[in-house]
Amino acid sequence: MxxxxxxxxxxxxxxxxxxxxxxxxxxxxxxxxxxxxxxxxxxxxxxxxxxxxxxxxxxxxxxxxxxxxxxxxxxxxxxxxxxxxxxxxxxxxxxxxxFADTDREPQQFDVIKSRVTVVKRLSEYIADAESEIMLSVPQQYLSEIGDDLAAAVDRGVLVMLVVNSTTRIDPTDVEGKAAVARAWEQEMPIMLTVDGQYGLVAPADMVLRTNSDQRAIAFVQRQIVPILSGSFLGNYWPMATELHVGEPHPLPETYRSFRHLVLQATLRLRADEPVTFVADVAPVQATDDPGHIEGQVVDTRQGMVEPQTNAYPIEHTLVVELGDETVTVGGPGSFLEDYEANEARLS
The missing domain is CATH 1.10.10.10 (Winged helix-like DNA-binding domain superfamily/Winged helix DNA-binding domain)
Known part of the structure; x- marks a missing residue:
């Protein structure tokens, strides 16, 4: 010194x-x-x-x-x-x-100046995840957050992971760390969204080059995080190559992430196993009161696993047969489907 x-x-x-x-x-x-x-x-x-x-x-x-x-x-x-x-x-x-310890709301926006802090914030956000994680990360940093991702998977969190590398990635490197993982050889930023609330974006230069003067941004805002999720699903996820798909979960199970529910229903249908859907729903377009539906899942529209069956990157939909009619159900904020559901059960 x-x-x-x-x-x-x-x-x-x-x-x-x-x-x-x-x-x-x-x-x-x-x-x-x-x-x-x-x-x-x-x-x-x-x-x-x-x-x-x-x-x-x-x-x-x-x-x-x-x-x-x-x-x-x-x-x-x-x-x-x-x-x-x-x-x-x-x-x-x-x-x-x-000192009076009180519950403090996290800062809405936080400019991060160091790579060490980026990795620390990734770990913190992943550890707090309750339902859904979308993450792109360079392969060399996967080991630093791998245990956090594995713990999230064990908690039942949907983890969609893109690993960025210029060399071939062994699928065993991501087993247990994601429900679905993909690999991409092009340089891309670190992107993280958690539960539609927490987000982080870091330029690739910041974590790959020690002399970079670039900055990362972490934020907590429900109005902005879905935009980042849409960019992840629309711009990066389709360009990456499928690397790993986890085994379907045991049923019955209740899901807070509708995308996770669609993924699990897709895996069951592809294994020729019948799936029943139960949920309280609200009509998307009509003025009818919220109701309750229970029916057989006959199809899904999704882009999480190959082959892709949705028309839009954000479309993740169940097609449910209700006796004499067939309806479509999406997650919160749906506008393409007949109904939307916040929480649902598969069996």
Whole structure:
């Protein structure tokens, strides 16, 4: 650490600029007379005495005023650090006694300047996921968040993963880390959406090059995150190559992510297994009151697994047979289907 950085750190501990200069002068000699320190720092001898008394009170030096002339001796740095640590620990207890822990809303927008913070924020958002994750990430960073993704999959979260690499990716590298994973050889940004609420975008340069001055943005806003999800599904997901599709979940199961429900119904239908759909629904176009439907799933429209069967990237739809009629059901905010559902059950 150079002198300028060391001086800045000492000032953060509450020392003034003159106190820092005086202390560093004493450190260089170990022990010196006030007149010698005054000559070295360019301040008066009287001022050196005043500063030295302040430094002694803080535990940085010892003033030997029982000898003539008076000398000031630096305390061993290890002792100084121990004393400062004890003071901070004592202060931590006092602060904790006065701290009122309240639930705080995360910042809506946060500019991130370092790659380390990007990875940390990815881990935090993934750990908080309850229903759905969409993520694109370079292969070399998959190991750093792989355990978080695996834990999310174990919680029943739908994880749609795009791994970016210029070399071939072994499918075993993503097993257990995603419900569906794809690979893309082109450079792409890190993108993350969680539960339609949390989002993060980081330029590829920021995480791949140590000297990049680019910035990432994390945000918490339900109006913006779906736009990022749409970009992920429409611009990146279709361009990537399918790498891994997980096994279907045991049924019955209730889903909060409608896309996850559509994925599971698709996998069951492709295995020629009958699937029943049960949900409280609301009509999309009509003014009818919300109702309850239960019927046989006969088809899906989706773009999560190959072959793609939807007409639009955001279309993820169930086709349900209700005895004498067949209806379509989508998730919250649907406008293409007959009904929308917030939560539904497959069996």
């Amino acid at each position: 150079d002198d300028a950085t060391l001086a800045a750190r000492l000032e953060q501990l509450g020392l003034s600029e003159k106190e820092v200069d005086t202390y560093l002068s004493i450190l260089r000699t170990g022990e010196a007379k006030a007149s010698e320190i005054a000559d070295d720092t360019g301040v008066s001898k009287r001022y050196v005495y005043s500063i030295s008394e302040s430094l002694e009170d803080r535990g940085f030096v010892e003033v030997n005023d029982h000898v003539v002339p008076t000398t000031i001796r630096a305390r061993p740095p290890g002792e100084v650090i121990d004393a400062l640590t004890d003071q901070l620990t004592e202060m931590e207890t006092a602060l904790a006694d006065r």
